[in-house]
Amino acid sequence: MTSPASSSEVKYLIESSEGNTFDVSGAALRQSNTFNAMFLNIGADGPIPFTDYNEATLKKVFEYCEHSVNEENYSGPKHQDDLSKWDLNFFNEMDQKMFIDVINASNFLDIERLTSYCCERIARMLRGKNTQEMIKVITLPTAEELEAKQKVEEKKAAAAKKVAEKAAETAEKTETLEELPVQQLVQTTRNKLTRKYLSFSNE
């Protein structure tokens, strides 16, 4: 059992969706209003189960909380331009999937400062854009659109493969006539084919 006064010195065990556990300081954990409402006064006997979120996400969220332990009390949203270098690095090193996981976890844990910075970061994606540009930023392709896109890509790849095969045949015929040593001829054709196929696939 942990008392609120001593919670900053105490470490809590957090359990992730994988069943893994790791330590978080009481001071960091207290930034979560969800934790405060659920465990701060009654304490926790075993690991605190935040099993809707994976270990990587929870560690990222609590990394933020540990870092902001010594910052002054949160007093509402801060403009992105006012973020520290550490904050910016923290956000910049996340890919989109991790960023979304962090927002979801931060929202569940009700960590106001982190949620607010995440929201500001998303709002910033929309700033200075017109409607068409905003659509590009926020609209995910539908399942039909994804399927159609995949079909087009498959067709392109098949066409590229056909062209490559035809080119290989032609090259084989031409280079045979030039009386190259057989070994060299095969290698040259292979190299050409690989280059061509790769260039088609990358288009």
Next chain:
Amino acid sequence: MSSPFPILRLPRLVQCEIFKLLNIEEKIKLSFCSKKIFTQIHNYRLYSQKVIVDLDCFKQEIEIQSENNQDLFKVGIHPDSRISHSSTIQQISIASCTVRAEYLQIGMKTFWNNCLEGFLSIIHHLLKIFQCKMSTSLICYRSDLFQPTISMLFDLQLEFKGLYIRLEGSRDKNLWWNKISNNLGLVEYLSISSSLDRAFIPVFISWPQKIRILDSDWFTLETLLSCTCSKIMLEESLLENKDFDVVLRKWKTGGFPNLKLLWLDSPNITDNGEQILGMNLNELDRKVIQNADGSKTATIDLGKHWIEMSVTSSE
């Protein structure tokens, strides 16, 4: 993070926080992105900033501004015929219509087949994404859009920060006035500019908070005595010294409980010997009078053919 960001898949609270961070322009532009986004913004309308929607029916322009006037966006409504073949024209969706639009530095132009439909559609759209108070510009009443627009807004029971009307020349004057008069409780400041023929004398069924009437020769003492406004400005009135005497006596005995300012401009306010509260007109200048229970004082100021009474609470 270059791939599209799934804003609508975020938790609702997070979406709400993001919308709260957007300024007027950003929120309007975002609301045109898709029906789903629009619906979500609408769902969080009560957490949105409060805006004043100023309708300029004459210029066919709607100005949306924050209450502190620091944030502003204008939407112009233009006929399709005036569309330019600019590459910046884009299609947006407003109230189930697909409309062509062009963004400008602090606003946008929208192009419509029918400008009245466009005007009303834009207003409907704004009402769904912001907490709006309406306002009309001074020369608005000259436009054909004015009456149908104001009627619709009254039907929706929307509040007006300012409403400027002119009764002469309006269609179905009686019906129109009835519509207005029934809804003046929704209006903060009403300005009426009218010289009326004697056959039509408007009757107030409800009152705005503040009223200013230019050419108020039709505004009688009886009407003034029933007025519940906190600020009353009557220009070109025909009221006389004796009428002002009645007003002051009523106020002294607890009448006009909301009154903060009465400004009366009339050629009949003269030093002609007609007394007000037992005093000649010029004796009244700078006079401070108190009501019967001592809870309020009124200061009287005089000018050439005008008289002003400003009220303060004694506590």
